[in-house]
Amino acid sequence: MPDVPISAQDRRLRLRREAEASRAEARALAESFDDSTGLSWFWALLFGSLYYIVHGFYARALVVLLLDLVGIGIVVSPFLAYPAWRKRALDRAEVMLSIDRGRHPMGRVLYPGRAPA
Template identity: 85%
Template sequence: MPDVPISAQDRRRRLRREAAASRAEAWQLADSFDESTALSWFWALLFGPLYYLVHGFYARALVVLVLYLMGIGVLVSPFLAYPAWRKRALGRAEVMLRVDRGGHPMGRVLYPGRAPA
């Protein structure tokens, strides 16, 4: 089959489909990386900013600390726990997919001299 140049619109459409497929694959893989428990909200309610610090969610710990000082941290803290765990799981899934495809987690190619798959 001869090389037929594809239009820019077809190229964008193909890239959008590939990106959507990659996001769907990351969402499915993220379930295996999710380390939250059914009581994550309870521990976040009980320990507040300390819960987030222990688990490495430093920005959320700072936000919750400021909200505690304002008096509404107790109400907000439990609702920030599950999204934090989900975001971390998605990040780990995306890194794993990038490494699995032959790329470096930071965007560089793992094997110089060889084209990425």
């Protein structure tokens, strides 16, 4: 059977659907990578930017530190904890899925003799 060329619009639609499916799969897998506790907000409130530094959220630590200088860091700090943990879990899930598909997370093929899946 001869190859039938597909239109650019069909190609874009297929790529969009694949990307949506990949994002949904990453969100489902991210729940297993979420390391936050039920008291993450409390520890962020209690320790502020030190909490974020210890857990490796350096940009959020800087934001909280700057907001502490203004005087509202203690109010904002607890609200930044859960989104930070969710973002980290989603990033880990996306890397895991990239590795599972045979591609390096930075875009290079892991096995040069094998075509990417």
